[in-house]
Amino acid sequence: MSDPQWELSLTVQSAEETHALGAALGAVLDSGDLVILTGELGAGKTTFTQGLGEGLGVRAGIISPTFVLVRIHPNLPDGPRPGGPDLVHVDAYRLESAAEIDDIDLENTMDSTVTVVEWGRGRVEHLSDSVLDVELHRPLGSLSGAAGASAPGAADGVLDFDTDDDDEPRTIMIRGYGPRWAEQPLLPAALKGNS
Structure with missing residues (x-):
């Protein structure tokens, strides 16, 4: 990817x-948007996606699509954004190439949905000329240098399997690429104030 149009760091x-940050971003997403989520295990990718779903107004019950690869969450006609886009939630952890991404046919739904791809960096950028890249970091890693640290999303050799510390701080980097993200999305002042 080229240099981002903008970058935002939030704690x-x-x-x-x-969840609230995800909901704020979900409220500004629209059909055709591609969001790539990166972060070690337990960093909050699914929590963030649950917030996105809330902001989009899709059916609740978002869980990680690790074993099915893709889950579709339909927009609720009586939700906050009736007629808005559905959410396609992808886990690309076990996919090793752009060709394997192409095999799951995301391009057929890209124009009419918001597509969120966990572990997607380096695998899905070819699907859109505009990408919102969201990277979540935990301050502590419990398995520094452990086997498996080279897994997608492992930052600096740290792969964290401890998911019990949901209320520890996270740093969330958001980068906008391409014409869709020429300008930073409007977020509530409370969220932008800690950047």
């Missing part, structure tokens, strides 16, 4: 704040 103190 959230809890899973609730991670």
Whole structure:
């Protein structure tokens, strides 16, 4: 990817704040948007996506699509954004190439949905000329240098399997690429104030 149009660094103190940030971003997403989520295990990718789903107004019950690869969450006609886009939630952890991404046919739904891809960096950028890249970091890693640290999203050799610390701080980096993200999305002042 080329250089981002903009970059925003936020610190959230809890899973609730991670969810709220996702909801704020979800409220500005539209059909055709591609969001790439990167972060070690337990960083809050699914919590963030649950917030995105809330902001988009899709059916609740978002869980990681690790074993099915793709889950579709339909927009609710009586939700906050009736007629808005559905959410396609992808886990690309076990996919090793752009060709394997192409095999799951995301390009057929890209124009009419918001597509969120966990572990997607380096695998899905070819699907859109505009990408919102979201990277979540925990301050502590429990398995520094452990086997498996080279897994997608492992930052600096740290792969964290401890998911019980939902209320520890996270740093969330958001980068906008391409014409869709020429300008930074409007976020509530409470979220932008800690950047």
